[in-house]
Amino acid sequence: MKKVHVKSYGCQMNVYDAERMADVLAAQGYEETPSVDDADLVILNTCHIREKAAEKVYSELGRIRENKAVRARQGLETRVVVAGCVAQAEGAEIMRRAPVVDVVVGPQSYHRLPELLAARNRDAAIDIEFPVEDKFRALPARRNGAEGRNVSAFLTIQEGCDKFCTFCVVPYTRGAETSRPVAALLEEAKRLVGLGVKELTLLGQNVNAWHGEGPDGKTWSLGRLLRRLADIDGVERLRYTTSHPRDMDDELIAAHRDVPQLMPYLHLPVQAGSDRILAAMNRRHTADDYRRIIDRVRAARPDIALSSDFIVGFPGETDADFAETMRLVNDVRFASAFSFKYSARPGTPAADREDQLPEDVKSARLAELQAALERDRIAFNQAMTGRVIEVLVDRKGRAAGQMAGKSPYLQGVHFEAPEAIFGAVAVVEVLEATAGSLRARYLGVKGASALGGGAFHQASAAPYSGAAQGIANAT
Ligand code: 5AD
Numbered sequence: 020m021k022k023v024h025v026k027s028y029g030c031q032m033n034v035y036d037a038e039r040m041a042d043v044l045a046a047q048g049y050e051e052t053p054s055v056d057d058a059d060l061v062i063l064n065t066c067h068i069r070e071k072a073a074e075k076v077y078s079e080l081g082r083i084r085e086n087k088a089v090r091a092r093q094g095l096e097t098r099v100v101v102a103g104c105v106a107q108a109e110g111a112e113i114m115r116r117a118p119v120v121d122v123v124v125g126p127q128s129y130h131r132l133p134e135l136l137a138a139r140n141r142d143a144a145i146d147i148e149f150p151v152e153d154k155f156r157a158l159p160a161r162r163n164g165a166e167g168r169n170v171s172a173f174l175t176i177q178e179g180c181d182k183f184c185t186f187c188v189v190p191y192t193r194g195a196e197t198s199r200p201v202a203a204l205l206e207e208a209k210r211l212v213g214l215g216v217k218e219l220t221l222l223g224q225n226v227n228a229w230h231g232e233g234p235d236g237k238t239w240s241l242g243r244l245l246r247r248l249a250d251i252d253g254v255e256r257l258r259y260t261t262s263h264p265r266d267m268d269d270e271l272i273a274a275h276r277d278v279p280q281l282m283p284y285l286h287l288p289v290q291a292g293s294d295r296i297l298a299a300m301n302r303r304h305t306a307d308d309y310r311r312i313i314d315r316v317r318a319a320r321p322d323i324a325l326s327s328d329f330i331v332g333f334p335g336e337t338d339a340d341f342a343e344t345m346r347l348v349n350d351v352r353f354a355s356a357f358s359f360k361y362s363a364r365p366g367t368p369a370a371d372r373e374d375q376l377p378e379d380v381k382s383a384r385l386a387e388l389q390a391a392l393e394r395d396r397i398a399f400n401q402a403m404t405g406r407v408i409e410v411l412v413d414r415k416g417r418a419a420g421q422m423a424g425k426s427p428y429l430q431g432v433h434f435e436a437p438e439a440i441f442g443a444v445a446v447v448e449v450l451e452a453t454a455g456s457l458r459a460r461y462l463g464v465k466g467a468s469a470l471g472g473g474a475f476h477q478a479s480a481a482p483y484s485g486a487a488q489g490i491a492n493a494t
């Protein structure tokens with residue numbers, strides 16, 4: 020059997036796309052290999068969001084070229100595909116600079132991989148169109164993947180972006196905003212549950228802008244879709260990412276109050292705390308708009324873990340602007356966050372501004388911001404100590420006898436437990452917050468009779484409904 024190795028960079032949607040490429044290639048007789056050395060086909064699924072992305076791809080291609088030469092001496096052929104957002108942005112330039120590449124394919128065309136691999140000339144082996152045909156319709160059904168994938172899976176519901184924040188390449192690499200139809204999503208979700216998946220993470224560059232015609236003929240929003248997905252037997256947990264503040268509507272906020280399967284976690288990028296910078300970024304909301312949304316979300320789900328993305332050093336950002344970002348962070352207290360130095364992306368409006376900031380200013384601001392975010396992350400995790408929470412067990416722990424998984428708040432949790440609970444929702448008591456995860460004591464499996472659920476019910480009926488306010492809704 021031929022082997023394919025897919026190396027994915029960047030966001031979760033790339034992880035999803037990588038899996039779907041493997042689905043396409045499985046139908047062509049390829050099996051996945053975790054090692055690049057024994058791969059007959061290597062796919063680099065690239066990311067273009069920040070600087071040096073393209074350079075990284077070219078140096079990786081250099082390594083692959085050496086690898087290919089080694090394999091060639093053993094009489095083995097290696098073919099190379101560059102996919103993802105760098106492929107979309109660079110197109111034929113990749114073929115020119117790196118002759119080792121056989122196929123260049125953008126994020127909207129990878130369902131055509133078999134044809135592209137069979138192309139007779141290099142021009143025909145490039146596809147960076149935004150085709151009218153629906154890639155999703157052309158893709159084969161989801162298959163069983165690697166072990167962990169069968170517990171928690173991504174499901175792309177929306178792609179592209181029409182918001183045009185002035186720093187961002189996404190509207191150019193992923194194209195216009197499109198939503199997948201309800202029926203297709205329900206079908207894919209049911210298929211995944213049939214494979215044993217317990218947790219679905221709905222993906223989109225602007226996931227809360229998703230809308231589609233429901234079976235009732237009405238236009239559904241994400242809140243409505245989440246309710247419908249929660250009705251599917253076997254869907255234990257739902258998450259969605261990434262959202263834009265402007266699309267946080269009442270129905271979605273209400274879903275956080277009403278849908279027990281919807282996990283108390285919200286990634287809602289704000290990028291900056293200064294209204295002047297937010298306007299220059301074309302975010303079309305103010306810092307106070309954001310605070311008000313957070314207040315409404317917290318009113319709906321008081322224990323929700325909030326997460327965000329930040330950019331420091333956007334062109335023209337003053338000390339006073341940056342102080343506003345720090346003030347927002349100190350007001351909201353995020354459970355987790357990603358923060359970046361502004362990086363000028365070719366073709367985006369902000370890249371052409373003349374008031375770019377020096378690197379050392381950006382670095383100093385990033386360090387200050389990250390220290391505050393880290394303080395809040397640790398505080399959030401430490402506040403979990405003593406609480407009884409549910410953990411979806413999706414892997415073995417690092418040490419022997421340990422199992423691990425995710426809390427409702429997306430924290431990693433590890434504890435000693437029998438291997439048989441893989442894929443189940445475990446109930447645990449948090450003992451301690453360590454640097455990267457929570458250490459816990461296993462109490463039992465949620466609602467199960469076969470795996471010691473009875474013991475759990477005796478041991479912790481009271482704390483489960485009381486101390487664990489975070490999962491009060493989830494039961
Ligand atoms: N520079 C720095 N960070 C960026 N992001 C997007 N574009 C840029 C850029 N040009 C960050 C934003 C976004 C996250 C996915 O990446 O914070 O939310």
Ligand code: SF4
Nearest residue numbers: 180182183184187189
């Ligand atoms: Fe980029 Fe803004 Fe669209 Fe997010 S909303 S993908 S940051 S343009």
